[in-house]
Amino acid sequence: MTRYSLVFAAVMVLAAESAAAQQADVRARLSARNVDASLADAVAAVAADAAGQNLPTAPLVDKTLEGWAKHAPPDRILAAVRQSVTRMAEARQAALSAGMTQPPPDVVAAGAEALGRGMRSDQITSIVRADDHASTAVGLRVASALAAQGMAMNDAVAVVTRSMRARQRPREILDLPSTMRALQAQGMSAPDIGRHFLRDGDEGGDRPVSGQPLPPGGTGVRPPREGPSPEGHDRHHHN
Numbered sequence: 001m002t003r004y005s006l007v008f009a010a011v012m013v014l015a016a017e018s019a020a021a022q023q024a025d026v027r028a029r030l031s032a033r034n035v036d037a038s039l040a041d042a043v044a045a046v047a048a049d050a051a052g053q054n055l056p057t058a059p060l061v062d063k064t065l066e067g068w069a070k071h072a073p074p075d076r077i078l079a080a081v082r083q084s085v086t087r088m089a090e091a092r093q094a095a096l097s098a099g100m101t102q103p104p105p106d107v108v109a110a111g112a113e114a115l116g117r118g119m120r121s122d123q124i125t126s127i128v129r130a131d132d133h134a135s136t137a138v139g140l141r142v143a144s145a146l147a148a149q150g151m152a153m154n155d156a157v158a159v160v161t162r163s164m165r166a167r168q169r170p171r172e173i174l175d176l177p178s179t180m181r182a183l184q185a186q187g188m189s190a191p192d193i194g195r196h197f198l199r200d201g202d203e204g205g206d207r208p209v210s211g212q213p214l215p216p217g218g219t220g221v222r223p224p225r226e227g228p229s230p231e232g233h234d235r236h237h238h239n
Contacts, residue, residue: 023048056105087112098128110140130164155194
């Protein structure tokens with residue numbers, strides 16, 4: 001047997017062992033929450049296949065527990081879990097196409113959620129390419145939230161990518177849905193809010209979409225807020 005064949009065989013063994021461990025872990029987590037044994041076994045088998053594709057398994061556990069808590073039929077829960085795997089695989093491929101060498105689990109999971117809300121793979125790619133990957137998962141979730149509040153997905157993606165290119169911090173991007181809710185409460189329509197966010201970004205070149213003026217030098221980042229720094233809440237994933 002050649003050295004390459006030995007290495008390949010070792011990799012395959014490690015992958016199989018990892019998938020088996022994931023399967024056992026998923027089954028144990030579901031059993032601990034009193035999920036039906038046959039459903040737990042079925043989901044664990046799906047999770048093992050997902051792990052073999054380098055997909056996260058935690059979202060599958062969450063999806064199962066959500067359905068179980070709502071008393072959904074087991075076959076419907078299993079179908080939803082399988083659909084999640086399909087979406088995660090699509091999201092991971094979109095991230096790889098955008099240049100991520102190892103898409104982190106939160107990006108894959110957020111991308112899958114975004115696909116479930118109507119985002120396209122090429123829109124995921126646009127968000128991944130918009131910054132240095134520190135805000136990618138946040139951007140995907142925020143675009144999904146804006147779309148859920150009534151903004152057209154194209155506009156939601158444009159607003160988020162504009163914010164990311166302006167180097168707004170993750171917590172600032174997370175403010176966008178609440179800003180949209182406040183504007184809706186004032187009577188502004190979702191399409192008008194999308195245009196408002198994008199227009200604010202166009203006026204003044206690198207202004208953030210909130211419309212708040214930049215500090216001297218125009219860095220694309222809002223002035224620091226009063227009080228203790230929340231830097232510890234920013235999530236960073238560098239690849």
